[in-house]
Amino acid sequence: MFIKERIPPIELEVLPQLMHRLPFHHKSWPDVERAHYMIKAGHGGEIEVDRLLKQMRWKECLFISDLQLSEAYCQMDTIVLTPYFAVILEVKNYSGTLIFDEESMHMRQITKQGQEIGYRSPVTQIWNAREELLVLFKEMGVSLPVYAAIVLPYPTTLVENIPKTFPVIYGHSLNRFIFTLPRNGQPLPNEELLRIGELLIKQHSPFSEKNYPQTFKYHPSELKKGILCRQCGAIGSRHSARTYHCSICQLRIIDGFRHALDDWFALVSPTITNRQCQDFLMLHNKNAARHVLLRAELKRVRKKGQFYYYK
Structure with a gap:
């Protein structure tokens, strides 16, 4: 049973909009595209592993998805709690062949x-995650053993130089792997296992929101302005006071002002002024900008004689 479900990363919504706003010729556009591809693939692999875990016959197991510990800068894809032990699963959804190097803690x-691409070895990541979970268990007075494994969701991924520190398993063997781990001592009652799971969830502290201009090295002035089509990213043409139309997709753009403001808050700044709204949404005057900002039902604060609007 999942006591903390997985939710899609916010980047899956934000990065496509950044690709629409950032000119295609911008030097960072390929980096944004690759980041979106990697996050989408990673989330897809995690969803596949979640599906396989739900098919497990050991019904006493509890599952916690995406536990983040921001102070320790640690994230655990999946924690499996059983009456005898806990297991951390680090999901890696890569195509082709993975080659591990335990000496340098590097993976190719x-x-x-x-194409050959280098990464930090997930062995380091899962080692840190296991240590952090052991620390949490000690603070909580829990004596469950903690195991860990790197999980490849699909059997099409090949592996060379399998690390000795932690096992690398395929998704289809998850049931067998967990079921055959050692079961020593007295099993924890279901109520105690649920209590431990709830205590772990209380430790969840999400990482701070990403600074996209800093991460992808663009200046807000480089972004395309106006009301964009959510399908293709083309600048919409205005048909009436509130209606825009995409000449490429031949579709009416719904909630164009709201989506444009969402783009600003995600890609530029958590606050916006009337002047910035007028410029970014390409509005005719400050009254039009004020009308859009008020209709968006944003909060506002006055600083040095100027209103700053925020969500």
């Missing part, structure tokens, strides 16, 4: 197209 991916 050779894609199906023959």
